[in-house]
Amino acid sequence: MTDAIGIPAAEAAARALLDARLAPIRELAAARNELKAAADNYALAYAASTAAGWSTDELTALDYEEPGKPTKRRSRATTGKARRGTGKRGQAAETAAVSVPEARSDNGQDSPATAAPATAAAVQQ
Secondary structure, eight states: OOOOOHHHHHHHHHHHHHHHHHHHHHHHHHHHHHHHHHHHHHHHHHHHHTTOOOOOOHHTTTTTTTTOOOOOOOGGGGTTOOOOOOOOOOOOOOOOOOOOOOOEOTSOOEEEEOOOOOHHHHHHH
């Protein structure tokens, strides 16, 4: 049997574990505050630029987006991660297995079909 740990020692050990987990949260909160301050400063600088005669089109052409508007993002399709939907029966439509009958070549011999595999959506039609 192991030695019993006293309550103060157990609390100290628990606090050490929590402190290790809280350190990144403290950093995250500080970074968020800095980000908010930077966004506020950007908005003020953008307003000063437009007050000085710069148009929003000119600033956009210089890669200075209007404050508060989302930046241009690439669509999910261009990130290389295809989204897979599910069919009516829970199968991924793009990967549903479909049996393809053997095809005969011009010389009459059996060979594997060379057609592209059918999708579940095409089979359901």
